[in-house]
Amino acid sequence: MQVFVDFFLRLVAATVSGAIIGFTRERIQRPAGLRTHALISVGAAFLTILSIYIFFDGKTGDPGRVAAQIVSGIGFLGAGTILKKGFSVKGLTTAATLWVTAAIGMGFGAGEYLISSSATGIVLLIVVAFKRVDLFAGKGSKQTVTIEMHKEHAMERLAKKLDKLKITPLHIEIETDEDSISFEFVISDEDYKILKRNIVEFASIEGINSIDLGD
Known part of the structure; x- marks a missing residue:
């Protein structure tokens, strides 16, 4: 029962983290918003848990094999948010947040609450505060x-x-x-x-x- 509660808390933490990051994209009408980021984060956390604790019995199997595929697999989903129209390319920031959200979900899935929470804070700093820096610098x-x-x-x-x-x-x-x-x-x-x-x-x-x- 204690193990189940631990795993459940990891999934909840990953979901909340992904939702917070996704909200920053949702409010400016990006193609991947709150639900997409939350699903990616909890999915990455779940696969990481399975990879480490289910598909590896301590002797046989590779605890990192399934988790390793998340990194490359999420790239295909992120690529779907990138749009080239004319001479401009749009959606790169959203694709990047999808990728880093998956990484954060993996961190929570591995039980690394502190470092994953810290990464979430840094991502929010980049997508929210750094945009204000762009405006101050004249980009906006x-x-x-x-x-x-x-x-x-x-x-x-x-x-x-x-x-x-x-x-x-x-x-x-x-x-x-x-x-x-x-x-x-x-x-x-x-x-x-x-x-x-x-x-x-x-x-x-x-x-x-x-x-x-x-x-």
Whole structure:
């Protein structure tokens, strides 16, 4: 009974830790949120417990064999949250939090409460506090917007709408394929707010396929 309680507490601790990390992604509408991170953490903890205590009898078996597969296996799940659109790559931070959440779950599964709790605190510091550092450093003073349109309607219509709203892109990247063209442009926070307020006007431009306002 005592062993069961110990294992249960490890699973609970892993779940709570994963949920806390996932909440930081959930609140900014990332693809992997609270439940995903909690499931990954408790799953990693459970597999680690099985690997160490069930699949190894002290003489035969490898206590680290199953747990080792978590590290590589979670990479495939994290890769699913990464999106390349135009010249930008998004989802890297979420993929990284999924990977480190699995590692923390493994730590709790191994019974290492202190180091796993410390790692959770460091992750929260990185994803929450470090974002404020980015803002202070000026990284947050610009926004990236991606607009995909049909080629035949692209440049002239978009340019007229930007000019009408007095939005001046600081940088523009263009990517074309057979049927469409993507504009990725960097604008100031003030212009970004104007664009969001007038998003219906942009959406009404004939030929627009999609508008991605980024974070």
